[in-house]
Amino acid sequence: xxxxxxxxxxxxxxxxxxxxxxxDALKARGxxxxxxxxxxxxxxxxxxxxxxxxxxxxxLGLHSEHIVMSADTPEATLLAKIDELNNDPKIHxxxxxxPVPKHIDSNKVLLAIDPDKDVDGFHPVNVGxxxxxxMRFAPCTPWGCMKLLEKSGVSIEGKHAVVVGRSNIVGKPMxxxxxxxxxxxxxxxxKTVDLAKxxxxxxxxxxxxxxxxxxxxxxxKPGAAVIDVGMNRDENxxxxxxxxxxxxxxxxxxxxxxxxxxxxxTITMLVANTVQSAERTQGSGK
Ligand code: GUN
Numbered sequence: 393x394x395x396x397x398x399x400x401x402x403x404x405x406x407x408x409x410x411x412x413x414x415x416d417a418l419k420a421r422g423x424x425x426x427x428x429x430x431x432x433x434x435x436x437x438x439x440x441x442x443x444x445x446x447x448x449x450x451x452l453g454l455h456s457e458h459i460v461m462s463a464d465t466p467e468a469t470l471l472a473k474i475d476e477l478n479n480d481p482k483i484h485x486x487x488x489x490x491p492v493p494k495h496i497d498s499n500k501v502l503l504a505i506d507p508d509k510d511v512d513g514f515h516p517v518n519v520g521x522x523x524x525x526x527m528r529f530a531p532c533t534p535w536g537c538m539k540l541l542e543k544s545g546v547s548i549e550g551k552h553a554v555v556v557g558r559s560n561i562v563g564k565p566m567x568x569x570x571x572x573x574x575x576x577x578x579x580x581x582x583k584t585v586d587l588a589k590x591x592x593x594x595x596x597x598x599x600x601x602x603x604x605x606x607x608x609x610x611x612x613k614p615g616a617a618v619i620d621v622g623m624n625r626d627e628n629x630x631x632x633x634x635x636x637x638x639x640x641x642x643x644x645x646x647x648x649x650x651x652x653x654x655x656x657x658t659i660t661m662l663v664a665n666t667v668q669s670a671e672r673t674q675g676s677g678k
Pocket of ligand 1: 490491532
């Protein structure tokens with residue numbers, strides 16, 4: 393039997409309708425949620441991601457600022473810009489697109505961002521809050537994966553969730569969110585010995601390794617929910633995920649496609665965090 397395809401575009405659209413209503417309600421009270429995105433350098437993938445973040449803000453009626461800095465920008469100049477945004481009342485959330493050029497210490501950058509405006513959820517205070525069950529801003533990609541599971545009716549409580557990948561942006565926060573939702577969680581990496589032994593036991597399998605089609609049909613439990621965070625090019629230059637979609641869809645119960653699965657959710661959740669931050673400034677947000 394073929395899996396149910398989780399349509400990330402359609403689910404993102406549903407979430408955006410709710411976000412537009414919340415944005416309009418804030419604007420009626422004189423507050424326009426504001427997001428700033430800083431990009432340092434010319435990384436082509438980063439440029440596309442940042443342009444899409446700004447576009448999503450415009451579509452939903454948020455104020456946005458796109459701050460472009462050259463690749464040779466001194467670290468001190470970037471830190472001064474961060475300080476300015478920390479103190480700018482028009483900006484409810486902001487981020488520095490990663491990676492930053494090598495002469496800039498990304499840990500220093502993350503620490504400089506006011507945790508109350510850290511809509512990426514990468515500041516150690518927010519990472520700690522997530523780890524201790526007091527989440528303030530969930531990192532956007534894993535939170536988007538949780539929304540996809542929730543809106544597709546996949547139950548999480550008591551299930552075995554296996555996360556393949558342990559990055560700070562996806563793998564680790566994903567595992568924490570699943571744990572918080574009462575899953576039993578295993579974290580694997582692309583180096584795990586006999587990875588298939590673990591993935592085959594997963595009721596929920598989230599894959600974020602950056603290795604094209606590494607999860608094959610025989611590595612998946614029949615009926616499992618498979619969330620593919622990967623974004624790669626295959627041997628023909630076609631976009632593909634970390635999961636061999638054609639094979640795994642014949643085994644899984646649910647599966648996200650690439651493109652059109654996790655991708656559309658990530659930016660939507662960034663807008664969600666920004667709207668939530670604006671709501672907090674006037675006491676209506678959690
Ligand atoms: N680079 C890749 N993904 C992200 C993200 O979600 N946030 C930031 N700031 N940089 C990234």
